[in-house]
Structures are given as C-alpha cells and as structure tokens.
Amino acid sequence: xxxxxxxxxxxxxxxxxxxxxxxxxxxxxxxxxxxxxxxxxxxxxxxxxxxxxxxxxxxxxxxxxxxxxxxxxxxxxxxxxxxxxxxxxxxxxxxxxxxxxxxxxxxxxxxxxxxxxxxxxxxxxxxxxxxxxxxxxxxxxxxxxxxxxxxxxxxxxxxxxxxxxxxxxxxxxxxxxxxxxxxxxxxxxxxxxxxxxxxxxxxxxxxxxxxxxxxxxxxxxxxxxxxxxxxxxxxxxxxxxxxxxxxxxxxxxxxxxxxxxxxxxxxxxxxxxxxxxxxxxxxxxxxxx
Ligand SMILES: *[C@@H]1O[C@H](CO)[C@@H](O)[C@H](O)[C@H]1NC(C)=O
Ligand SMILES: *[C@@H]1O[C@H](CO)[C@@H](O)[C@H](O)[C@H]1NC(C)=O
Ligand SMILES: *[C@@H]1O[C@H](CO)[C@@H](O)[C@H](O)[C@H]1NC(C)=O
Numbered sequence: 221x222x223x224x225x226x227x228x229x230x231x232x233x234x235x236x237x238x239x240x241x242x243x244x245x246x247x248x249x250x251x252x253x254x255x256x257x258x259x260x261x262x263x264x265x266x267x268x269x270x271x272x273x274x275x276x277x278x279x280x281x282x283x284x285x286x287x288x289x290x291x292x293x294x295x296x297x298x299x300x301x302x303x304x305x306x307x308x309x310x311x312x313x314x315x316x317x318x319x320x321x322x323x324x325x326x327x328x329x330x331x332x333x334x335x336x337x338x339x340x341x342x343x344x345x346x347x348x349x350x351x352x353x354x355x356x357x358x359x360x361x362x363x364x365x366x367x368x369x370x371x372x373x374x375x376x377x378x379x380x381x382x383x384x385x386x387x388x389x390x391x392x393x394x395x396x397x398x399x400x401x402x403x404x405x406x407x408x409x410x411x412x413x414x415x416x417x418x419x420x421x422x423x424x425x426x427x428x429x430x431x432x433x434x435x436x437x438x439x440x441x442x443x444x445x446x447x448x449x450x451x452x453x454x455x456x457x458x459x460x461x462x463x464x465x466x467x468x469x470x471x472x473x474x475x476x477x478x479x480x481x482x483x484x485x486x487x488x489x490x491x492x493x494x495x496x497x498x499x500x501x502x503x504x505x506x507x508x509x
Contacts, residue, residue, distance in 0.1 A: 250443060251271040251272060252272070252286070255289060255290075255443050257287065261283055264435065272441055273440065275437050276412065276414040276438050276440070277414065277438075278414045278416060278434065278435060278437075283415035285414070286411070287410065290409070292449065293405075293406075293407045293449075295375055297445040298442065299370075299410070300370055301371055301438060301440055302364070303331050303340060304333055304438050305365035307336045309333050309334055309335050309427040310421055311417070311429065311436050312330055312332055313438040317403075317409065317410055318408055319403070320409075322350065323349045323350040325406050326345070326403075327375065327403065329342065329382070330343040332421040332422060334422055340359075342357065342360060343355060344357070344390055346380065348404075354392070355491050356390055357487070357488040361486060362385075368439070368441060370384070370385050370386065371384055372384075372386070374466050376467050376468065377404065378470055379470060380403070381471065388475050388482070395505050398505075400503075400504050400508070407450045414436065446464070
C-alpha cells in the first residue's frame with residue numbers, strides 16, 4: 221500500500237512516528253557531553269551520572285564555566301539548576317545567552333548568593349546591540365539550594381519571557397519598531413558559570429565570601445534546548461509553529477496574573493522604577509506596553 225498524503229489515516233500514523241522519533245532523540249540531547257564544553261576552570265568542572273549533571277565549583281584559585289556547543293537563534297531554553305547551599309555570600313551562579321563580537325546581545329539569569337538562611341536574589345538583565353542597563357531583580361518563592369528548579373528563557377521575535385518553574389517573572393517586548401534594541405539577528409550560545417563577586421553581589425558588597433568554605437558548588441541538569449540552529453534549522457522556526465509552539469508565544473491571561481503576582485511580591489529592583497538613576501527620563505521601553 222502506498223503512502224499517499226490524501227489518506228488521512230496513514231498521514232496521521234506517519235506523523236505519530238515522526239513525532240515519536242523526534243522526542244526519542246531528545247533523551248540523547250539532555251547530555252552535557254553532547255551539549256557543552258568547559259571554557260574556564262576545567263579542574264572545577266565535573267560531569268556526573270554519565271553527563272546528565274554538570275557540577276561547577278569555585279575554590280580559592282578559580283571559578284568555572286561551560287558553554288553550549290551549538291548557537292541558537294530563537295528558542296525555548298531551560299536549565300535546571302541547584303544553587304550553592306549554605307553560606308553562598310559573594311558567589312554568583314549564572315545561566316545566560318550571549319552572542320559574540322561587538323554590539324553583542326545577552327540575556328542573563330544571575331543568582332546572587334547570600335549568608336545561610338538569607339534569600340538569594342535572581343538578577344536579570346538584557347543587552348541588545350551592546351546596550352544593557354536593564355536590570356530587574358527578584359526573590360524566589362522557594363529555597364533554590366534544596367533541589368533543582370527550572371529556569372527558562374523563551375526567546376522569539378515578539379518577546380523575551382523569563383520563567384521560573386514555568387511562572388513568568390519578566391517579559392521584554394520587541395519594540396524595535398519604536399527604536400528600542402532587541403536581540404533579533406545575532407545567534408547566541410548558552411553560558412553557565414560560577415564566579416566570585418564579593419565586591420558587589422551580597423547586600424551590595426557588604427558581606428564577603430567566606431573562603432574557608434571552599435569549594436562552592438552548583439549543579440546543572442536537563443539542558444535540552446528546543447531552539448533553532450541558525451545554520452540548518454531555519455525552516456523549523458520560520459515555517460511551522462506546530463514544531464515550535466514557543467515561536468509565537470506571548471503571555472496568556474493566567475500568565476499575566478502570575479507575572480503581576482511576582483512583580484507585586486517578589487521584585488527587589490526594577491530599572492524602570494529608578495528615576496534617580498535616569499534623571500533625564502526612564503528608558504523608552506519602560507513607557508511602552
Ligand atoms: C522541571 O522540568 C522537568 C521537565 O519538564 C520536570 O520533570 C520537573 O518536575 C520540573 N521541576 C520543577 C521544580 O518544576
Ligand atoms: C541577602 O539577605 C539580606 C537580608 O535578608 C537581604 O537584604 C538581601 O537582599 C539578600 N540577598 C542578597 C543577594 O544580598
Ligand atoms: C516602583 O515604583 C512604585 C511607585 O513609586 C512603587 O510602588 C513600587 O514599589 C516600586 N517597585 C519596585 C520594585 O521598586
């Protein structure tokens with residue numbers, strides 16, 4: 221029997237097989253041996269469970285970092301992270317996307333450590349065509365050192381959505397039409413690092429790193445980006461939102477409610493509020509919806 225697209229039942233079976241195959245290959249891609257390599261502090265990078273988990277440590281000599289092998293242009297990218305526990309003051313654990321070269325684009329999740337029992341701050345920023353200064357900071361509603369949590373960036377031509385365990389905490393809309401920068405043309409790689417920032421990270425730099433506690437360690441897993449490789453995935457992203465539902469995604473009403481809850485209850489700092497820092501007027505995107 222020939223497979224003819226006019227036969228809906230066969231076409232359906234064919235699609236089911238395709239989808240099954242494509243999700244089966246995902247098990248392979250969650251592995252850090254296939255997805256990432258070390259760029260800094262190799263002696264402090266440890267692959268665990270056959271590459272399912274990657275542990276970054278910082279000691280008195282060095283922090284550590286890894287980068288994704290692939291670069292992406294739009295995607296839904298999640299990293300599961302378990303942060304440095306105990307007294308993590310002075311440490312910064314990161315998960316960010318960045319392009320290379322001048323006028324770079326960058327989207328940051330940075331976790332600012334704290335003394336035992338005091339809350340981490342999740343620091344976010346967006347650079348577009350080399351310009352940053354778009355910080356927003358949040359407390360988390362759980363202990364991020366007790367277990368892995370999902371930190372996700374949805375990056376599509378309409379907006380950047382930052383999510384924590386699927387709860388949106390920040391949206392940066394594409395206002396290129398109004399002259400506001402937006403990461404749109406430059407592919408970015410995923411970077412993760414653990415480094416020392418005792419001069420500013422914790423309570424504005426008043427609390428320093430306790431170096432008697434080294435090594436500090438953070439754990440990453442589940443890196444399985446659903447994203448477009450600019451070189452050969454162009455059509456996947458341009459063409460079919462059935463393959464990439466995140467490509468058109470914007471917040472629905474329920475998510476807008478969650479975002480408002482986060483803004484009202486968890487926000488520590490918002491550059492769009494900081495009139496002392498921008499005496500000549502807030503950045504343009506702050507007044508656009
Ligand atoms: C993170 O996402 C994974 C995969 O969807 C899920 O199994 C896990 O329960 C999530 N973790 C949390 C803390 O929500
Ligand atoms: C650390 O804890 C203090 C006291 O609760 C808090 O003010 C601060 O925002 C916390 N986070 C950081 C990164 O300093
Ligand atoms: C932003 O400014 C408003 C009005 O001044 C204030 O009510 C709110 O608490 C501020 N939010 C933050 C995160 O600073």
